[in-house]
Amino acid sequence: MKKAIVIGAGFSGLSAAAYLAKNGWAVSVLEKHALPGGRARKFESNGFTFDMGPSWYWMPEVFEAFFNHFGKKTSDYYHLSRLDPSYKVFFKEAQYNIPANYLQLQQLFESIETGAAANLDLFLKEAEYKYFTGIHKLVHKPGLSFLELADMQVIKGVLKLDVFTNIKKHIAKHFKHPYLRSLLEFPVLFLGALPRNTPALYSLMNYADIKLGTWYPQGGMYQVVDAMYKLATELGVQFFFNTEAKKINPLEHNSTLEVTATRQEKVQRINAHAIIASADYHHVDSELLTDQYRNYNPKYWDRKTLAPSCLLYFIGINKKLKNMAHHSLFFDTDFEKHGKEIYQYKSWPEDPLFYVSIPSVNDPTVAPQGCENMLFLVPVAAGLTGDSEALRNRYFDKLCSRFEQVTGNSIKNDICFYRTYSIADFTTDYHALKGNAYGLANTLRQTAILKPSIKSKKMKNLYFAGQLTVPGPGVPPCIISGEVVAKQVIKDFGETWK
Numbered sequence: 001m002k003k004a005i006v007i008g009a010g011f012s013g014l015s016a017a018a019y020l021a022k023n024g025w026a027v028s029v030l031e032k033h034a035l036p037g038g039r040a041r042k043f044e045s046n047g048f049t050f051d052m053g054p055s056w057y058w059m060p061e062v063f064e065a066f067f068n069h070f071g072k073k074t075s076d077y078y079h080l081s082r083l084d085p086s087y088k089v090f091f092k093e094a095q096y097n098i099p100a101n102y103l104q105l106q107q108l109f110e111s112i113e114t115g116a117a118a119n120l121d122l123f124l125k126e127a128e129y130k131y132f133t134g135i136h137k138l139v140h141k142p143g144l145s146f147l148e149l150a151d152m153q154v155i156k157g158v159l160k161l162d163v164f165t166n167i168k169k170h171i172a173k174h175f176k177h178p179y180l181r182s183l184l185e186f187p188v189l190f191l192g193a194l195p196r197n198t199p200a201l202y203s204l205m206n207y208a209d210i211k212l213g214t215w216y217p218q219g220g221m222y223q224v225v226d227a228m229y230k231l232a233t234e235l236g237v238q239f240f241f242n243t244e245a246k247k248i249n250p251l252e253h254n255s256t257l258e259v260t261a262t263r264q265e266k267v268q269r270i271n272a273h274a275i276i277a278s279a280d281y282h283h284v285d286s287e288l289l290t291d292q293y294r295n296y297n298p299k300y301w302d303r304k305t306l307a308p309s310c311l312l313y314f315i316g317i318n319k320k321l322k323n324m325a326h327h328s329l330f331f332d333t334d335f336e337k338h339g340k341e342i343y344q345y346k347s348w349p350e351d352p353l354f355y356v357s358i359p360s361v362n363d364p365t366v367a368p369q370g371c372e373n374m375l376f377l378v379p380v381a382a383g384l385t386g387d388s389e390a391l392r393n394r395y396f397d398k399l400c401s402r403f404e405q406v407t408g409n410s411i412k413n414d415i416c417f418y419r420t421y422s423i424a425d426f427t428t429d430y431h432a433l434k435g436n437a438y439g440l441a442n443t444l445r446q447t448a449i450l451k452p453s454i455k456s457k458k459m460k461n462l463y464f465a466g467q468l469t470v471p472g473p474g475v476p477p478c479i480i481s482g483e484v485v486a487k488q489v490i491k492d493f494g495e496t497w498k
């Protein structure tokens with residue numbers, strides 16, 4: 001039986017482990033933390049259950065396809081419901097519930113700008129083409145050769161895919177009103193680049209948002225981690241928690257590999273036929289490998305455009321709030337200015353946009369009775385210095401005041417739980433380059449084959465998965481990343497994919 005070691009139990013690691021186990025491999029997962037999930041871990045305190053990372057469940061078909069591959073359904077593990085409104089948006093002078101129903105959404109668009117309902121149809125028709133070509137074809141490619149694109153409509157349809165126009169222009173072509181433009185540009189913030197630097201291909205995210213919807217697994221996003229962990233365990237994957245990989249060495253002329261790991265300060269050596277490093281790529285490449293085996297040098301990493309980091313606040317409120325949705329976007333300040341502070345000036349933002357998730361609006365299990373569970377998220381540039389508890393507290397004060405003013409809900413005097421998390425924590429917890437939260441930005445120069453390679457160029461049988469390689473950041477892409485890398489392993493070992 002072939003042996004594989006997966007480093008990291010985030011979404012990409014869990015996915016890769018499950019696929020390899022289904023293919024008959026003996027898989028061991030080494031995870032630095034005490035529980036699986038990586039950036040999607042959870043913590044419990046004072047009766048609250050906080051998801052530490054993702055809160056938007058988009059592209060439900062990707063999750064379904066993953067479980068279906070193993071003869072399961074998402075409903076075997078968790079209960080999903082579509083959120084309505086999908087989210088709420090607060091502008092300076094107006095606030096809107098974004099309805100899940102498409103006709104109602106069109107009416108809302110038309111009420112803001114005459115002709116916008118018909119334009120939304122046109123815009124989404126193109127976005128639908130991009131979504132299906134992107135999700136069903138492009139993202140499943142390992143990004144190892146330009147030839148991968150030769151068998152697809154991609155070359156002839158390259159203009160249709162809008163790879164070379166930016167999404168800002170593309171949206172502006174269809175809509176004039178600043179509210180509608182902000183609304184449609186917002187999903188791109190997940191991709192880690194300014195709308196003007198993001199290929200219009202990514203209007204596929206608008207299709208995902210509007211047509212496929214925002215969903216929620218009852219109990220929280222961690223239910224998905226738990227489901228994948230259970231599935232992997234059922235398939236025979238062995239997990240070693242509190243175990244940190246420290247070094248990867250080739251053995252026996254490179255056909256077997258060895259990982260040196262520490263567990264409760266004890267050093268262990270484990271060998272395998274293949275290693276899938278799903279921990280942050282930069283960390284593995286620059287810290288677990290010796291110079292001669294690295295794929296990339298420090299200059300390469302310095303030139304990369306990182307997706308943002310963020311300031312996170314996990315807040316418990318001692319009362320129920322009025323008129324709040326599960327997801328709220330606060331666009332009451334200048335989107336453009338904040339974007340430049342993240343990507344151009346790389347400075348702490350003056351008046352940032354922020355996002356608030358309140359899962360307890362729909363889910364009583366994540367907060368004690370009569371309380372709200374809140375996450376505040378502010379995207380900030382990766383690599384900023386000066387992250388400190390005092391600075392975080394100053395920002396929180398500002399956010400609270402704006403939240404209170406815009407929503408009419410007072411919260412400052414009702415906080416019963418408070419925890420912050422930011423750049424320094426991403427660095428310590430995940431070995432994240434410059435404390436990034438979402439890996440590499442999806443700019444044109446960092447798409448597909450231009451991303452860090454899933455295969456080591458110097459060490460046979462060493463592979464990479466996760467948000468810094470193909471297809472990119474986000475839960476669905478990371479689940480697909482695990483599949484892509486597992487397929488590559490199976491192919492390289494001359495086996496047939498099961």
Ligand SMILES: Cc1cc2nc3c(=O)[nH]c(=O)nc-3n(C[C@H](O)[C@H](O)[C@H](O)COP(=O)(O)OP(=O)(O)OC[C@H]3O[C@@H](n4cnc5c(N)ncnc54)[C@H](O)[C@@H]3O)c2cc1C
Pocket residue numbers: 007008009010011012013030031032033036037038039040052053054055056057058243244245246278279280283310312429430431437438465466467468472473474475476478
């Ligand atoms: C705050 C936040 C909000 C987000 N919101 C969304 C959202 O709403 N929707 C969405 O789709 N996506 C969202 N994302 C993105 C998504 O969560 C990530 O893209 C995805 O979880 C990354 O998975 P991964 O497997 O690449 O890496 P990770 O989750 O980082 O997993 C890597 C694992 O490797 C472990 N590790 C690191 N070094 C070692 C080592 N040396 N030895 C052993 N283990 C090691 C880490 O502990 C970690 O568990 C969000 C991310 C963040 C941070």
